[in-house]
Amino acid sequence: MINKDIIEATRYFAKIVELGSYSGVKNFYNVQINTIKSKLEILEKKVNIKLLKNENNRILPTELGLKFYHSCNSHLKGLESAINRVKDNGFExxxxxxxxxxxxxxxxxISRGLSKIQSLSNDKFNVYLDTYKSDSIREKKYNLETYSVVHIFERYLKYIDLDNWLICYNVDEKIIPAYFYCNKDLADKLDNSLDNLLDTELVLHHYDFTIKEFRAVSDNSHYKLNRNKVVYITNTEAQKVEVLQNDNVVGLMPEYHYEALANNQKIRKIEGFEIDYLVEPHYILVNINSPYKKQLLEIIRDGMKNIRVKYGA
Structure with missing residues (x-):
């Protein structure tokens, strides 16, 4: 028989794996650190496994601890999901x-596949679209096993059990071209001039700060990106587009970002300049337990096909 101490300890252990600290679990569950540690000692004795280790000021699972996490975490999340589903919707x-x-x-x-996803069922059907910033999987808790489709960066694969997922496609680290964009009125004033571009204020996404320079296509001359001209810093590409539409600043993005977020008459490309843009390795995964896994694989692959062909991804 499994007593309540083991169940509580398993919940604490799973949360430590996700948050990397006892203090994170303390704040999440509003419980004392000594209580967490004593429960975990009971759990380790029960399963006869050393579950955690201290490494670089972070609490990390041991190799066997990580296997235990993957084996029990989906059951914990399934129970939580069932409770929340009944709470929100009753038994309908x-x-x-x-x-x-x-x-x-x-x-x-949304632009390339949402209507097809909605047509997968003739019955009442919900599509949940949840977003995260590219650096937040580590810090925040997402019940990944409850999702049908997950876009995840390679550095976070350790938080997911790939045995439960089908790889829709993956993209290795790659350099693709990016370009400068601004609103139409400013584009007319800049007139594709290098001097005007260098003297114009910028909006950058956090990720854009990895970019040091750009080049003029006409003679392949390289120029430093002037950080002193940065006046807006955003944490999503969509925010960057909003700023471009509403102020006289210049931003940079690959063409497929523009096509997805800003393909309208308000935003224009500044011709004659190009930036080497690093695409971080990432995966799009489909849950192997989804009853629609085959259809989801087809919809997503079809929707992303022209991007992959364009950049050879």
């Missing part, structure tokens, strides 16, 4: 597909 069953990804991926999915 409604099929759903949940998608998790950064804002850009969701924008692409």
């Amino acid at each position: 069953y409604r099929e759903s597909i949940k998608v998790l990804g950064p804002p850009l991926f969701l924008s692409l999915l």
